[in-house]
Amino acid sequence: MLEIRNLKVVFQTDRGVVKAVNGIDLSLERGKILGLVGESGSGKSMTLLSILRLVPYPGKIVEGEILFEGEDLLKKSASQMREIRGKDIAMIFQDPMTTLNPVFPVGEQIRESLRVHNIIKPEKEGILGFLRERDRRKKEYEKVVELMEKVGISYPEKRYFSYPHQFSGGMQQRAIIAIALSCNPKLLLADEPTTALDVTIQAQILDLLRQINEVNGTSIIFVTHDLAVAAEFCDEIAVMYAGQIVEKGPVDKVIEEPKHPYTKGLLRSIPKITRKKEKLYVIPGNVPDLAFLPPYGCPFYERCEEAVEECKEATIPLIEVSDGEFVRCIKYL
Amino acid sequence: MYKVPLKDGVLDMENGTFIQIKNLKKYFIEEPDLLMKLVTKKKKRVVKAVDDISLDINKGETLGLVGESGCGKTTLGRTIVRLYEPTEGKIIFKGEDITEARGEKLKEYRKKAQIIFQNPYSSLNPRKTVRQILSVPLIASGVKDPHEREERIMYLLNRVGLNYRQMDSYPHEFSGGQRQRIGIARALAMSPEFIVADEPVSALDVSIQAQIINLLEELKEELNLTYLFIAHDLSVVYHVSDRVAVMYLGKIVEMGKTEDIFFNPLHPYTKALLSAIPSIDKSKRRERIILEGTVPSPVNPPKGCRFSTRCFVKKGKMCEEEEPELKEVEKGHFVACHLY
Amino acid sequence: MTIKNGIVPAKYYEVSYKKSNLITNLLSLLGKIKKHPTALIGMLTIIAYILMAVFAPFISPYSVKYSDLSARLLPPVWSGGTWAHPLGTDQVGRDLLTQIIYGSRISILVGFLTVLISASIGTFLGAIAGYYRGTVDTVISRFADFLLSFPFLIFAVGVMAVLGPGFWNLILALTFKSWVEFFRLVRGEVLEEKNKEYVEAAQALGRSNGAIIVSEILPNIFQSIFVLATLRMGYMIIMEASLSYLGLGVPPDIPTWGSLINSGRNHIFDAYWISTLPGIALVILVLSINLFGEGLRDILDPRLKVEGSE
Secondary structure, rough: OOEEEEEEEEEOOOEEEEEEEEEEEEEOOOOOOOEOOOOOOHHHHHHHHHHHHOOOOEEEEEEEEEEEOEEHHHHHHHHHHHHHHHOOOEEEEEOHHHOOOOOOHHHHHHHHHHHOOOOOOOOOOHHHHHOOHHHHHHHHHHHHHHHHOOOOOOHHHOOOOOOOHHOOOHHHHHHHHHHHOOOOOEEEEEEEOOOOOHHHHHHHHHHHHHHHHOOOOOOEEEEEOHHOOOOOOOHEEEEEOEEEEEEEEEHHHHOOOOOOHHHHHHHHHOOOOOOOOOOOOOOOOOOOHHHOOOOOOOHHHHHOOOOOOOHHOOOOOOOOEEEEEEEHHEEEE | OOOOOOEOEEEEEOEEEEEEEEEEEEEEEEOOOOOHHHHOOOEEEEEEEEEEEEEEEEEEEEEEEEEOOOOOOHHHHHHHHOOOOOEEEEEOOOEEEEEOOHHHHHHHHHEEEEEOOOOOOOOOOOOOOOHHHHHHHHOOOOOOOHHHHHHHHHHHHHOOOHHHHHOOOOHHOOOOHHHHHHHHHHHHOOOOOEEEEEEEOOOHHHHHHHHHHHHHHHHHHHOOEEEEOOOOOHHHHHOOEEEEEEEEOOOOEEEEHHHHHHHHOOOOHHHHHHHHOOOOOOHHOOOOOOOOOOOOOOOOOOOOOOOOOOOOOOHHHHHHHHHOOOOOEEEEEEEOOOOO | OEEEEEEEOOHHHHOOOOOOOOEEEEEHHHHHHHOHHHHHHHHHHHHHHHHHHOOOOHHOOOOOOOHHHHOOOOHHHHOOOOOOOOOOEEOOOOOOHHHHHHHHHHHHHHHHHHHHHHHHHHHHHHHHHHHHHHHHHHHHHHHHHHHHOOOOHHHHHHHHHHOOOOOOHHHHHHHHHHHHHHHHHHHHHHHHHOOOHHHHHHHOOOOOOHHHHHHHHHEEEEHHHHHHHHHHHHHHHHHHHHHHHOOOOOOOOOOOOOHHHHHOHHHHOOOOOOHHHHHHHHHHHHHHHHHHEEEEEEOHHHHHHHHHOO
């Protein structure tokens, strides 16, 4: 249903051209959950924002195609895009506190999204429709209460008129999910939706998202830096590094038999709760500065323990090592 | 790895308890402003962030402090290093009561007890170079000679894995992990014996997290430090701690050796917390206990057991009316729950 | 290499001990201003104005007191006047160029002094109120609110009416209310900075409250104060002009831009230059101060240099 081909996003900054997303290929089937994993600056959030064409200034999508149900989103007009945003593709952001507008009641904000996409149509057009505004509002109110109940906000009739600050972080995130679900989207983009939350609340929210995925058949792209969350929640994983996908495939294969040295390193550097405590493995060096990335060669070269001389020069494509499993590493060429 | 002084599974008291916290309370009182007081009868709001906590930290150990946001773990850490004035209770550091220390005595304590902050961006003054940032603690700890200070700064930067040539750079020229290293160097500059690490890695990327954790562990062994390690990430706490205390709504609900807490949790909250950790290992995934609702407000916490509003194994009336005490259920394993 | 007490001998590092003092700091600041065109233009214009004010007796073609009733309302050169009075004369035959040059003395002095005094008072009170909160804060803040509830000009007119015209009375009348702006800015910024962890870190290192306010917090908000100061300086010069225009500024025998503008009011249609030219002098000065202030803000903030890196 979604296919991204050779997506490139660049930022024109004082220090030069930053290739935030550097040629990404992704595809997502209906009803699946895809996890985009990477560290800060790996381009995972930019990939997500590109799908909605919301890349912030001075960023620009310079190349590629984003096919959503066969149509290229990059060729749509601004008003067509507005139609798609929220209705067909909805997004959940990281920080629930800043996503909700603090001066409007939560219920009203959910109702607003119903109104924007005309979900509940006025009975009559024109002036007569305006006269029926009360009925329409009532119907919308009922729909909002139903949505709030669905995402697990208790006492929705009472909570409808509460303001965001009266909600806890988990409740706010639920309200945002309600907004995202209001138009019954086909695709849900979640940008680190649980990072700001506590573990027990994270479990609740992941549970809710999984339910939505199973009941409504909504596809989800889930961006996270937490491999463990991705491992539990997603069907497929794509690991990103310096604007590129270095490894992608079914979750079990990527997590249990990682192929790329970066994925391996990441998995080894996570502290684990096992009887035997060992010193943590450390990937040497730092995440590279995207403005000073060499134009060729593997961007992970300097930090890689398995690097060979050719890695410095060669531009390596994404190689299919087994069914549905891709790696960008010279060893598998 | 440093070994906790244990004798027959019980903490060895010969070395003497390093830090003793006795019935510590920290209430934040929000008083209405002078005019409001004259005009209205608005009452003051009392936030019971830390409510009657007692614990001991032994020399050379790492005590992990876990809990969800708003449970008071950060407040506890800051009260112990006297950034906050304790409302009630006692803090005894190496046999000396420093709860109300002032002036010189407080300065002496500050040299021994330091803190590392969570946010590597806001914890360094953006207007100061690394040299200036590190000079402050060095001057405070009596390094008056500028040449010696310079040498100390070079040594410290070197030790935390930074290039001494970057001494005259500003914080924004460093990455998040490097800034956290500067924060660590600043704490070390006082040559402390005890460090409160307040979520030192939670703002960092996964691959950088491991670097900082390893650095902290190395420093601990090398300089014989004692840590109070505050974190919400349980796997990190498991990795660094010798003992762990679990906090919920201003109170300690369970405390014990790390292995006991993680492999034999007794308090239902600890159980729920542990079951919620996502794991990359399929076989390790436990039956998930999903807690209902959210943490109640610390302004008026529930009567009786504070966890009773969300507890899934509640015993009934008793839990809602009587507050459970922290009891030693097994050797060195304390739980505050009516089930035991 | 041997490490004694954790100290590595300095000879193992090739480090140049960089001496930094006030003079080198100022020189490096000047170097940075040179690369910032608008700040440079602003600075040069301000310097020109200051030189003009200081050396007024030497550069003005006539003396202040000079007036020639036979040469009244002469137009400037470009409107058909003579080079004897390049900017023309006013209704009592005073040379306008001389008047403008002398007028700059009062304007610059008033602008500078009022801002200096009110910024000092405002910063001091604001830092105390923001850092300590509580009753001190309530008392000062309410008093500030009280002062804010008067329109500035009417307030200043009232004060001047009570005190009578005079240079120091003018300064007093202008600062009496002007510090409130600085107070509110500083208080707000201190409140925000105070909650950042670097302040707590300084506390944990045993720094005193005074040291934290002066050497940790103030450097962070200095640039906001500075920008406000430049904006206020322009405003103060305009205020002085307004009061002088109303006849409530300095004694009438001392020329100021405001009183010049005022005196040309009746002749605005037949002798536009009397009001317009001092007005232009005023606009250029205020504009350059603002340009310089904005430029300095860019230069002073270490964070602005790497914009777009995160």
